[in-house]
Amino acid sequence: MTFRFRDYKDHNKSKLMTVDALEFIRRFLLHILPDRFVRIRHYGILSNRNRKTKLKECKKILGVIIESGQEKEEKETWEELLFKLTGVNHTICPSCSKGKMIRKIKLEPRCYSPPKLKVQIA
Ligand SMILES: [Zn+2]
Structure with a gap:
């Protein structure tokens, strides 16, 4: 099999x-x-019961939370976030795994809605 x-x-x-x-x-x-x-998906500081309180406390200890209560923003690029989530590095060439991918142009979104019909009543 x-x-x-x-x-x-x-x-x-x-x-x-x-x-x-x-x-x-x-x-x-x-x-x-x-x-x-x-089956338990999260336990400890990530369990549903503790997520808001304990996780906030941990972030405070680690210095992630500024004294005003706002969390520091660490800007990640979409490539970094995608790599963290999927483990796939999109900056490396998919065929040879050696070359580095560079964005040449930005593709604009296309509209696929059907053309509007004009109806004339005579
Ligand atoms: Zn390549």
Whole structure:
């Protein structure tokens, strides 16, 4: 049995893996929780209960919050943010992975709405 998976360790690349049916079922069953168990996505300072209070406190300790209460703005470029979120570096050439991509022109958005019809009643 061959299936597609995402390798998070290798820059989130999509890969194929072949295993026998028994091994596939074993791996699949690892994702099923026992009865009455729930999966927790965030815990500690990031849990829903603490997010507003504890996270704010942590930011204050780390010096992210200015005394007036406003958070410092650290401007990230969209490339930095995209790299942080997806692990894909869009400034590197996708075919050779060596060259650096440079923006030559900015593409303006196009309008695909149908042309307006003029109706004349004589
Ligand atoms: Zn290239």
